[in-house]
Amino acid sequence: MEIKSHYFTRWSANPQAPFLRFGYEKWSRLEFVQEVKAAAALLSERGVGRGDRVAVMLETSPAALVAVCAAHLAGAAVVPLNARSAQEEWQFVLSQTRPSLIISESALSPVACPSLVRHELEEQIRQAAIADRQENARLRGVDPNDLAFICFTSGTTGRPKGVMLLHRNVIANLEALRKTWQWTEQDRLLLALPLFHVHGLIVAVLGSIWSGSEIALYPSFEASVVLEALSVQRCTVFMGVPTMYYRLLEAAQNANLDRQKIQARFQGFRLFISGSAPLPSSTHSRFQEVFGHSILERYGMTETLMVLSNPYGGQRKPGSVGFPLQGIEVSLVDDNGYPVPQGEIGEILVRGPNVFAGYWNCGEIDRAILGDGWFRTGDVAYQDDGGYFFVIGRKSTDILKTSGFKISAREIEDALLQLPSVAEAAVVGKPDEEQGEAIVAFIRGSEELSDYLNRSLGPSQAAELLKINLPHFLGARLARYKHPSSYIFLKDLPRNSMGKVSKVRLREMLEK
Ligand code: MLC
């Protein structure tokens, strides 16, 4: 079926235009499409077809981009996985989604589905792409109602949930972003975001393809490298999480660059965009002073893709996430679901073609949150007199955002509780200028072990021993970015009148 809404639509007119650079290597649109076609043929040979799922668990690389697009072309939905996730995490996702193929950096064990490793994929596509010298960059379309992605994201429950995004959700959002950010074929995006979340993979990669812009891809975010590359590579757009902006400012300071020099370098730069976590007003204003650019902040969520954005042309207000994108309705409601008066705080509800199709294998939750078409985000915000939205927090204290990664306190607590020496664990976020929130774990050790360790080592050395062992223990269970940055051992955890551990009191303890 030839469908106009495939994200490669804009490429057929100019197949020789540049699309991707990675180190010293470059791909035109045509070269990229040839690789995607070759990879899709390989996936089909391996039995991947319409309605299937392909897990892509690759480090940031051109091969990761090819794998995602090829899986779509073969008719499958993509399950993006962090190549640096812990074994228990990726095994959980595979057991939930049962993909017909996983594409990974190296052979995984034990893995319950067929697998393809990166070098094999690269070798095969290189050979096939050389053989295929087609002159156009046209690709078969996909059905807009087909599942495009199952993106796993943390929630208030222990295990992450799979967010089902259809091709039509993705395309509707990419088009709204293209228009709002005036994203064109003249742009070159510097991309150093991870590719296993919607920010890097859908907004940045697919948004570039959809708008016809070029990508300068970096395997990771090193602030000094990115600072240099933004100007040397003549980029025009950068997308990052607030931590990246904090680090760019730090890198500029460390390089002893004076403001005039920096501003001269970035004169031709078009747009700095921030999202995935609140951008502190202080970072916004420091960036404006040093780089001469007003960062455009936007708000989104895996379940809804992008929802609110500061205007491209009008005022970009520090601390604000702007207005609803074209075609998207946003409402702020009180605890009973009634819209709050202008200026008052309410939960953000979202309705529109961008909203996901439900959680994978979780019908009941879907009916509760999507019954009337409005998705309840769990974030709270208010609108100022000018109609600008300001996100001020979340309803749940069990969700943290650290360096732009969403983290479930429950998931970390559950992992810690598997350690016999831990009797109770409570995880909270501590405000942190660089990371947004730092992860702090309060722990009550098991009595027998604590007694034994205290007797034989003394309390401070006993706590030290646990601190050293905990990260090692968590390594098999949680990706490194989910590990607490500090552990606090208490004899008893504070409780509320219901006898539940009081996270409010724990947070107050951190403020002292
Ligand atoms: C970093 N770490 C990882 C990791 N990335 N571990 C496993 N998997 C990964 N992908 C490790 C680091 O090595 C470090 O361990 C520890 O986590 C803490 O990292 P850090 O101090 O924050 O440093 P750094 O590695 O420099 O990373 C900073 C960063 C990164 C900003 C580049 O956090 C990042 O890429 N964040 C972007 C998150 C993102 O894309 N979110 C979008 C979600 S979608 P050690 O041992 O070295 O200390 C969404 C919707 C929307 O939110 O609106 O966009």
Ligand code: AMP
């Ligand atoms: P995720 O589930 O990883 O997609 O993260 C989505 C969450 O990130 C949202 O529910 C918000 O809590 C947060 N978020 C994204 N963008 C912003 C922003 N600009 N300001 C504040 N919070 C944000």
